[in-house]
Amino acid sequence: MRLFRNSICHVWLISVVVAGLAGPILAQDENSATAASDEKISALIVDGQNNHGIWPKTTKMMKHYLEESGRFQVAVATTNPKGTDPDFKPDFSKYSVVISNFGYGAAPWPDETKRAFVEYMKDGGGLVIVHAADNSFPEWPEFNEMIGLGGWGGRNEKSGPYVYYDKDGQEIRDESAGPGGNHGPQHEFSVVIRDTDHPVTKGLPSEFLHSKDELYQQLRGPALNMKILATSFADPKFRGTGRHEPMAMSIDYGKGRVFHTPMGHADYSCECVGFITLFQRGTEWAATGNVTIPIPEDFPTADQSRSRPYTEMTNLAADELNNRIKEMIGMLEGEITADTLANLAGQDQFESLKESDEEKLERMIEAFRTIKAPALIEVLKSLDVSKAEFKENMATFDIQPRTVRFQKVDGVWYLQN
Numbered sequence: 001m002r003l004f005r006n007s008i009c010h011v012w013l014i015s016v017v018v019a020g021l022a023g024p025i026l027a028q029d030e031n032s033a034t035a036a037s038d039e040k041i042s043a044l045i046v047d048g049q050n051n052h053g054i055w056p057k058t059t060k061m062m063k064h065y066l067e068e069s070g071r072f073q074v075a076v077a078t079t080n081p082k083g084t085d086p087d088f089k090p091d092f093s094k095y096s097v098v099i100s101n102f103g104y105g106a107a108p109w110p111d112e113t114k115r116a117f118v119e120y121m122k123d124g125g126g127l128v129i130v131h132a133a134d135n136s137f138p139e140w141p142e143f144n145e146m147i148g149l150g151g152w153g154g155r156n157e158k159s160g161p162y163v164y165y166d167k168d169g170q171e172i173r174d175e176s177a178g179p180g181g182n183h184g185p186q187h188e189f190s191v192v193i194r195d196t197d198h199p200v201t202k203g204l205p206s207e208f209l210h211s212k213d214e215l216y217q218q219l220r221g222p223a224l225n226m227k228i229l230a231t232s233f234a235d236p237k238f239r240g241t242g243r244h245e246p247m248a249m250s251i252d253y254g255k256g257r258v259f260h261t262p263m264g265h266a267d268y269s270c271e272c273v274g275f276i277t278l279f280q281r282g283t284e285w286a287a288t289g290n291v292t293i294p295i296p297e298d299f300p301t302a303d304q305s306r307s308r309p310y311t312e313m314t315n316l317a318a319d320e321l322n323n324r325i326k327e328m329i330g331m332l333e334g335e336i337t338a339d340t341l342a343n344l345a346g347q348d349q350f351e352s353l354k355e356s357d358e359e360k361l362e363r364m365i366e367a368f369r370t371i372k373a374p375a376l377i378e379v380l381k382s383l384d385v386s387k388a389e390f391k392e393n394m395a396t397f398d399i400q401p402r403t404v405r406f407q408k409v410d411g412v413w414y415l416q417n
Contacts, residue, residue: 040073041287044095048079048088050103052132054266059101061270061310062130062279066099069280069293083107092117097126097287104135104152118142122254126286130279131264134219135181146258148226148251149219151181160221165194165231165244172243173223180220184239186212186265188305191247191274195229198250199291200259200281208300210247211272211307216262217245225252230278248278250285259286271307274300 043066047059059076066072075095079085084107092098098117109117121127121142129147137143138153149163162174192207210232217234218241230248234240251258259282264270270279277299281291300306 041071041097041284042095043072043074043097043099043283043287044090044092045074045076045099045101046079046090047076047101048081048085049106050101050132051105051135052103052265055101055103057267057312058130058264058270060312061267062099062101064310065270065276065280066283069284071280071284071293079107079109084110086110089113089116092120092125095125097128097283099128099130099283100133100136101130102136103132106136108137108140114140114142121146121256121258124255126256126283126288127253127258128279128283128286129258129260131214131216131262131269134216134260134262145222145224146251146253146256147221147260148223148249148258149180149221149246149260151216151219152179153181155180155220157220160223162218162220163223163226163228163246164217164241165228167244171228178218180218181216182218182241183214183216184234186214186269187238188212189215189232189235189238190302191230191232191263192244193230195227198227198229199289200248200250200278200285201229202291203295204277205299205302207302208274209303209305210263210274210300211269211305212266213263213269213272213275214265215240215245217241217243219246219262226250248282250282257286257289259283267310268307271310272300273298273306273308276308 045059045063047055052058063074063076066074077088077090079088088109089112090098098120108114117125127146134147134150135152138150138155138159144150144159150159156179157175157177159180162172162176162178162180164172164174166172189210190207191210193201193204195201196204196206215232215234215238227250228246228248229250230246231244232247234243234245236242245262247261247263249258249260251260261275261278261282263272263275264279269275273296277293277295280293284293285291298306298308
């Protein structure tokens, strides 16, 4: 479908028209937005040093996936790009869960920060480890106990056993000598659920095909209080071990909970719906001990991977956004006619619809005139971006078949659809 003109407001309004006005338009007022925010889980993503150059984008993706679930409000703390950052001192106590997007070669945190994080975890904090985050901090004993297994950075038999499943479905803890961490070329691979009762994996299909990724193998570490939730077969034809390697783990550390997945090498790996679902549910579990996030309908099957292409938010200046809102209000407050819909949709699309089903077009005009236009006008009038109630909150509108969000991030307004 060709999008019409340059107005983003036009884009999301036509979603209503083309969908046959199938769903309600919902706007958050100040009280409801505040109440929703109060119910959200506070999460912190920490990053800044990672051997994967894509890390700034994957941080944005992880932030988006968490916020998209409706369960989280997410902050990001980034270290200096090299060396130990003496000013990296997040107040972990403000957050229910911390997500690490560090990687191989990340410099140690300041001692004060390390001590604070250990206490945070012992007191019941949550931690999520994604992909190369398990490469980081090999010399930090408490961190290695938190993550269960790690790789690279000089890890070896002194770090703890290799842990994997054998061909008979038995968990093996192998104390033999050798380096920790390896992988072959990237490829799609199957993920098999091993613990069907854990809150993170409960209800998931027994097997799904994951999108192109690095399959980490030969991870080793303390593996204390660790459960393997899912594994993948490291096929020798991809230079694999021939073992079923851990792909999702839960670890108890003090009163804290850790969810660890070695998946998520690149942006296309993180776009996999299987990864997104495990990440969202694993983060919720690490934060609360429970999982309420549902399994989506587009979850991959055993023989078909499924991805959701990620697009970054479009930057809009506040005055530009206000002008577009005023334009739409003016158009909708006039008489609703076929010409109004033509202006909303763009003339080419309007003519195409008129030619294909003129009777349907008339029904849509009448429905839009009597039901949707007044509601939409009220929504638009509430969107003065200078208003205090809109300043700090995300405004969400469920306009079938899509959801549209406006959000202010670091002083800049964004629209995402």
